[in-house]
Amino acid sequence: MKPGYVTPKDRLEKLRRRRIFAMLMRLLEQGNWEKFLLKCQKAKHRYPSLETYSGEIKPLLMKVNVVRMAIRFHVLVLAGEAISLSVPEGYEEQRTALNDIRNRSHFDALLMQAVRTANIDSFSTLRVDQRGGTGTVICSDENMMMIPVGPDDAAMQPTVWERRWMIERKQPLRTVRYLRVERHSAGKVEQEVYEYAGGDLLVDLASDLAKRVDLKEAMPESTVEPVVETGVPYPLVTRLIHEYFNGEPEMLISEHDLDLLDMSAAAVSRLDRSMEKHGSPKVRIGEGMIDPDTGKVHVGDAILDPDGFFEYISQQFDFGPMFDVMNKSLQFLAAQLQLSPALIGIKLEGGAMPDTFDKLRLEASNTIARGKVSARYMEPAIGRVFDIASMLDTRQPMRGYAVAPVGVTMHPGLPKDAQQIASEVAELRGAPGGALVDRRTAVEMVFGTQAAAGIMERLLEEDEAGIQREQRSLMLGFQGGAA
Numbered sequence: 001m002k003p004g005y006v007t008p009k010d011r012l013e014k015l016r017r018r019r020i021f022a023m024l025m026r027l028l029e030q031g032n033w034e035k036f037l038l039k040c041q042k043a044k045h046r047y048p049s050l051e052t053y054s055g056e057i058k059p060l061l062m063k064v065n066v067v068r069m070a071i072r073f074h075v076l077v078l079a080g081e082a083i084s085l086s087v088p089e090g091y092e093e094q095r096t097a098l099n100d101i102r103n104r105s106h107f108d109a110l111l112m113q114a115v116r117t118a119n120i121d122s123f124s125t126l127r128v129d130q131r132g133g134t135g136t137v138i139c140s141d142e143n144m145m146m147i148p149v150g151p152d153d154a155a156m157q158p159t160v161w162e163r164r165w166m167i168e169r170k171q172p173l174r175t176v177r178y179l180r181v182e183r184h185s186a187g188k189v190e191q192e193v194y195e196y197a198g199g200d201l202l203v204d205l206a207s208d209l210a211k212r213v214d215l216k217e218a219m220p221e222s223t224v225e226p227v228v229e230t231g232v233p234y235p236l237v238t239r240l241i242h243e244y245f246n247g248e249p250e251m252l253i254s255e256h257d258l259d260l261l262d263m264s265a266a267a268v269s270r271l272d273r274s275m276e277k278h279g280s281p282k283v284r285i286g287e288g289m290i291d292p293d294t295g296k297v298h299v300g301d302a303i304l305d306p307d308g309f310f311e312y313i314s315q316q317f318d319f320g321p322m323f324d325v326m327n328k329s330l331q332f333l334a335a336q337l338q339l340s341p342a343l344i345g346i347k348l349e350g351g352a353m354p355d356t357f358d359k360l361r362l363e364a365s366n367t368i369a370r371g372k373v374s375a376r377y378m379e380p381a382i383g384r385v386f387d388i389a390s391m392l393d394t395r396q397p398m399r400g401y402a403v404a405p406v407g408v409t410m411h412p413g414l415p416k417d418a419q420q421i422a423s424e425v426a427e428l429r430g431a432p433g434g435a436l437v438d439r440r441t442a443v444e445m446v447f448g449t450q451a452a453a454g455i456m457e458r459l460l461e462e463d464e465a466g467i468q469r470e471q472r473s474l475m476l477g478f479q480g481g482a483a
């Protein structure tokens with residue numbers, strides 16, 4: 001049996017190269033710079049070996065993990081505030097269904113996870129699925145098993161996805177390893193299985209390494225259908241990216257800029273070694289202080305040795321320039337990662353920290369700018385996710401309703417407290433020339449979408465009670481004037 005889709009070999013090779021760099025980015029985000037710089041031999045600076053706390057002699061490499069801090073703040077700036085979904089008037093059933101899908105999928109937290117993954121690997125995926133008894137959900141898969149094998153369409157989305165993973169089946173004489181392939185394309189999902197002894201998920205399915213077999217051979221108890229028609233004009237998998245250039249998603253940091261990591265780690269490591277030498281000076285002693293039996297230095301409460309002497313050898317370091325070099329290297333790295341240092345509570349160039357929200361927002365303009373760029377790429381993609389979810393959901397028994405395109409608005413910016421949000425909403429409601437937002441939107445901005453319905457209902461009750469009081473007052477005044 002031949003594979004249902006043959007991925008071009010050059011595309012598999014390109015995916016393999018990008019995956020290698022994505023693994024390096026995972027090491028950096030986890031803080032394992034030592035493996036990247038030293039074991040992968042990417043360092044140009046020297047890291048002399050010292051004895052560690054465990055007694056092992058190994059190179060001393062210290063760092064400030066600016067990569068992880070940058071990624072976490074990019075997530076917070078882009079997805080810290082929940083997105084807004086909208087459908088045209090007259091599609092109330094769809095709006096209700098979307099809210100159900102969103103709550104069922106814990107989508108706001110899921111999006112933050114997907115944004116973080118996209119910062120590390122250059123992309124992440126959201127997949128619409130239907131699970132028996134729970135309804136339509138949106139989920140996110142591990143990037144290592146999601147392979148964009150088809151060319152990109154006009155919306156910068158791969159036209160064919162393959163979700164691959166390994167399974168094992170014990171047989172009487174041996175254990176057989178199988179490669180499961182779940183292929184997503186427009187309108188259908190295909191299920192395939194291959195007998196495959198290797199471990200590389202990016203194997204060419206048309207090669208002799210992978211032999212396609214029947215689903216029942218590998219999974220005799222399974223009820224999975226080989227082909228399922230979805231009725232959706234897109235694959236059920238959608239890719240989220242931060243930037244797109246030259247036909248590929250952009251990484252947070254280029255492979256040609258990794259020397260900044262080496263420079264930063266070297267500066268911090270040198271400072272640490274210098275402070276250790278400064279705080280643990282050596283001593284010069286005379287021969288009379290050496291125990292002739294053990295060969296060790298004997299230093300008691302008092303030293304009475306006219307032929308010897310005892311003297312500390314102190315090392316003088318000018319720490320000011322060393323701190324300047326360290327701060328400057330961290331500043332360069334933060335600039336490359338588009339992280340504003342003020343967001344992490346440090347002022348690398350000196351001076352006072354911003355003491356108001358407006359000042360902090362001004363200093364964080366670099367990070368906010370990246371969030372706005374990311375939102376331009378992610379809003380249409382998230383809109384497609386909810387379009388797919390609506391189309392798939394409405395095809396279920398007893399779930400038919402009219403479907404319209406879903407609008408998505410992200411709100412990149414610094415986290416705000418309730419007081420800051422209420423102040424901005426009040427300005428929008430009281431803008432010269434008329435309110436810039438309606439009342440319900442204002443309530444949602446302050447208290448969130450979930451609480452808005454109940455609050456609006458109580459506000460309407462208060463409005464009605466106020467109107468009735470005003471009418472009674474007018475009636476009483478009219479009756480008094482007639483008398």
